[in-house]
Amino acid sequence: MFFSISVRKMKYHLKSSASVLILLTFLLTSAPMSPAQVTFPKKEKPQGAPVKTSVSVTLLMENNGSALYAQQWGRTFRDLGITVRTRRSVLDDKPTIEENLRGTLRDVRLTGTLDRNGVVHFPGRKFARSDLARLREWINELKTYGAQGSPDSKPLWGLSNDQFKKVFAGLSEAAPENVKGLTLDAAIRKLAFPASLPVRFDLDAQKRFGQVPANDTIKADLDKLAKGTVLAIALKQYGLAFHPSRTPSGSLELLVTPWEATESPWPIGWELKLSRQKTAPRYFDLIPVELSNVMLRDVLLAASKASGIPMLLDEYEVKKKEIDIDQIKVTVSKKRTTWGILIRDAIGGTGLVRKLVIDERGQPFLWITPFEPRVQSGTP
Numbered sequence: 001m002f003f004s005i006s007v008r009k010m011k012y013h014l015k016s017s018a019s020v021l022i023l024l025t026f027l028l029t030s031a032p033m034s035p036a037q038v039t040f041p042k043k044e045k046p047q048g049a050p051v052k053t054s055v056s057v058t059l060l061m062e063n064n065g066s067a068l069y070a071q072q073w074g075r076t077f078r079d080l081g082i083t084v085r086t087r088r089s090v091l092d093d094k095p096t097i098e099e100n101l102r103g104t105l106r107d108v109r110l111t112g113t114l115d116r117n118g119v120v121h122f123p124g125r126k127f128a129r130s131d132l133a134r135l136r137e138w139i140n141e142l143k144t145y146g147a148q149g150s151p152d153s154k155p156l157w158g159l160s161n162d163q164f165k166k167v168f169a170g171l172s173e174a175a176p177e178n179v180k181g182l183t184l185d186a187a188i189r190k191l192a193f194p195a196s197l198p199v200r201f202d203l204d205a206q207k208r209f210g211q212v213p214a215n216d217t218i219k220a221d222l223d224k225l226a227k228g229t230v231l232a233i234a235l236k237q238y239g240l241a242f243h244p245s246r247t248p249s250g251s252l253e254l255l256v257t258p259w260e261a262t263e264s265p266w267p268i269g270w271e272l273k274l275s276r277q278k279t280a281p282r283y284f285d286l287i288p289v290e291l292s293n294v295m296l297r298d299v300l301l302a303a304s305k306a307s308g309i310p311m312l313l314d315e316y317e318v319k320k321k322e323i324d325i326d327q328i329k330v331t332v333s334k335k336r337t338t339w340g341i342l343i344r345d346a347i348g349g350t351g352l353v354r355k356l357v358i359d360e361r362g363q364p365f366l367w368i369t370p371f372e373p374r375v376q377s378g379t380p
Contacts, residue, residue: 052105052106053106053108053142053143054083054105054106054107055082055109055110056083056085056107056108056109057077057082057083057084057085057110057111057112058084058085058087058110058111059073059074059084059085059086059087059113059114060086060088060089060112060113060114062089062114062116066115066116066118069114069118069129072118072129073118073120074086076135080135080136086114089113093113094111094113095112095121095123096111097109097110097122097123097147098111098147099146099147101146101250108142110122125138144248145246145248145250146250148246148250157243157244157245157246157264159246159252163252166252167197167244167252168228170193170194170227171226171227171266171360172226172360173226173227174224174226174227175222175223175224175226175230176192177190178221178222178223178224179218179222179230180218180219180221180222180223181217183214183215183216184209184216184218184234184235184237187218187230187234188231188234191227191231193227193254196251196252197252197253197254198253198254199231199242199253199254199256200253200255200256201256202255204257204261205256205257208238208240208258209238212238216238218234218237219237219315220233220237220310220313221304221312222310222312223310224363225359225361225363226360226361226363228266229268229269229359229360229365231266232268233268233312235259236259236268236314236315236316237315237316238316239260239316240256240257240258240259241256241257241258241259241266242254242257242265242266243257243262243264243265244266254266259316268357269358269359269365270358270359271357271358272358272364273358279356279358279362279364280309280356282308283307283340283356283364283366284338284339285338286336286337286338287338288335288336289334289335289336289337289342290332290333290334290335291332292331293329293331294329294331295326295329295330296325296328296329296347296350297313297326299330299342299346300312300313300346300368303342307339309339309366310365310366311343311365311366312365312366312367312368313325314368314369314370317369317370318352318369318370320370321351321370323350323351323352323370330345332345332346340356343366343368347368351370351371352369352370353368353370354366354367354368355367355369
């Protein structure tokens with residue numbers, strides 16, 4: 001197989017082992033599609049925020065010496081507007097947090113043990129008499145978010161394992177069509193997320209998107225990739241990111257925020273589960289190559305088509321680093337090489353690096369982004 005690009009005609013040639021020359025022409029540019037119009041939510045707060053929440057506490061006394069502390073804690077909880085009752089602990093009793101949701105009414109039931117030192121133990125938390133401010137903060141959190149508490153600073157974006165599996169399954173679906181050439185709002189509509197997993201822009205994201213020219217479209221060819229990866233790359237082009245979020249009512253959404261303000265964005269590509277050779281065997285195919293002054297974008301597009309592995313640019317970071325991709329030309333003398341080495345040589349000296357990753361469905365793609373040196377802490 002012979003891989004070459006003619007600058008004048010932009011045709012890609014493949015030569016079989018039988019020396020039969022096959023000409024494959026790839027369309028490098030396409031007419032822009034008419035963008036669909038989308039009105040983004042204008043509310044900062046998520047819809048569906050509840051529900052009236054009541055919190056009740058059951059204190060389990062470990063011994064008779066806890067009675068005085070039980071009276072003190074009873075007054076504390078009642079001052080916080082919490083219904084409280086106390087009883088002796090039995091063998092199978094243990095601290096629990098339970099929730100019952102009926103329509104717009106949510107009942108959070110806390111069961112905690114009261115030890116001989118007056119410390120109340122709940123699942124994952126304990127409070128002494130000196131921790132009343134921290135207790136009040138937790139109770140307010142439960143009234144707002146329910147039994148799972150605030151999603152902030154929790155693994156899996158504050159979701160339970162079941163909620164994360166549900167979100168991941170939705171984002172693992174194949175994108176229904178290629179969003180290249182669409183405006184961002186049209187692309188999000190085409191991805192057709194269900195009503196149970198809406199996309200919401202926060203106010204800062206809305207402001208940033210409002211600065212995008214009306215005719216600006218998605219540059220990357222994201223055909224056949226999973227919805228999560230498509231959304232992440234499309235948003236990143238405009239300096240935006242998303243992550244799953246649990247609202248106070250317990251519903252789920254995909255929250256869009258400015259890239260720099262997003263502490264844990266949904267990743268653009270996941271680490272490989274298998275070896276590189278098993279994940280993307282064609283990436284290591286040995287092919288004859290000869291290129292002369294070919295635009296880097298055209299090399300990436302042609303290599304993507306011929307190898308079947310999307311090779312995608314981090315457009316936002318490239319622009320921030322002032323790397324003029326449209327002025328980078330690639331010349332490779334006639335030789336046999338792999339797709340991986342070809343791209344390594346093509347971006348060599350440009351300040352770009354490549355990484356082979358997979359989407360939510362396990363499909364490989366190459367993510368090309370500016371090199372970021374590791375920041376090392378200074379020595380004392």
